[in-house]
Amino acid sequence: xxxxxxxxxxxxxxxxxxxxxxxxxxxxxxxxxxxxxxxxxxxxxxxxxxxxxxxxxxxxxxxxxxxxxxxxxxxxxxxxxxxxxxxxxxxxxxxxxxxxxxxxxxxxxxxxxxxxxxxxxxxxxxxxxxxxxxxxxxxxxxxxxxxxxxxxxxxxxxxxxxxxxxxxxxxxxxxxxxxxxxxxxxxxxxxxxxxxxxxxxxxxxxxxxxxxxxxxxxxxxxxxxxxxxxxxxxxxxxxxxxxxxxxxxxxxxxxxxxxxxxxxxxxxxx
Numbered sequence: 001x002x003x004x005x006x007x008x009x010x011x012x013x014x015x016x017x018x019x020x021x022x023x024x025x026x027x028x029x030x031x032x033x034x035x036x037x038x039x040x041x042x043x044x045x046x047x048x049x050x051x052x053x054x055x056x057x058x059x060x061x062x063x064x065x066x067x068x069x070x071x072x073x074x075x076x077x078x079x080x081x082x083x084x085x086x087x088x089x090x091x092x093x094x095x096x097x098x099x100x101x102x103x104x105x106x107x108x109x110x111x112x113x114x115x116x117x118x119x120x121x122x123x124x125x126x127x128x129x130x131x132x133x134x135x136x137x138x139x140x141x142x143x144x145x146x147x148x149x150x151x152x153x154x155x156x157x158x159x160x161x162x163x164x165x166x167x168x169x170x171x172x173x174x175x176x177x178x179x180x181x182x183x184x185x186x187x188x189x190x191x192x193x194x195x196x197x198x199x200x201x202x203x204x205x206x207x208x209x210x211x212x213x214x215x216x217x218x219x220x221x222x223x224x225x226x227x228x229x230x231x232x233x234x235x236x237x238x239x240x241x242x243x244x245x246x247x248x249x250x251x252x253x254x255x256x257x258x259x260x261x262x263x264x265x266x267x268x269x270x
Contacts, residue, residue, distance in 0.1 A: 140168020
């Protein structure tokens with residue numbers, strides 16, 4: 001089947017510069033509403049990928065996200081939020097971007113076209129067969145990502161991909177392909193829009209479900225979160241109050257004593 005970049009097809013809207021601000025905002029919102037429906041269609045693909053990820057992490061492996069541009073930044077965002085949210089090591093979920101850390105805030109010309117660098121970046125972390133790698137590329141054609149996943153396959157490292165074009169070259173090198181087809185963008189080719197939103201939603205689903213499966217949530221609460229500011233301390237106190245049916249003062253004392261919601265709950269119920 002021929003590969004067509006749907007993400008590069010012309011927008012359904014034209015003469016954007018002639019639209020009023022209200023029309024632009026309304027039409028962007030109209031397009032955005034299609035994204036969760038596209039993600040819903042991909043849930044079976046996401047499910048099998050998460051099951052494989054959990055298996056690897058339970059063996060002591062790590063989860064890597066690798067991408068370029070917007071896709072790379074979204075992977076780094078999701079990875080960076082796992083330690084404070086779930087109390088895991090920063091080495092458990094790792095985001096890599098073409099061009100390195102400088103590329104998080106700046107465009108690095110031609111970085112995504114370097115077919116060898118993705119695998120080199122993974123090797124810098126001593127990637128091994130216990131790990132799991134997700135290649136993120138809206139187009140499904142990014143050489144930096146494709147070659148990294150090809151190299152993973154040759155080393156028996158399981159892989160998935162998140163892309164917004166069906167039957168892409170990236171899909172061909174991913175053991176667990178996730179395709180979220182959101183259609184042409186409001187601004188033709190601007191895949192930071194619907195495609196980026198779709199990727200963010202899928203990453204939310206992957207990391208959240210994985211952390212739940214690893215026991216990092218109790219009930220519906222982030223009992224392992226790192227309380228690094230006043231808001232999070234207050235959230236922890238509220239969790240203890242609600243779970244143990246105690247006063248705010250008692251909850252504060254428990255949290256001060258045990259330093260985490262999980263530890264406070266475990267000791268309080270002994």
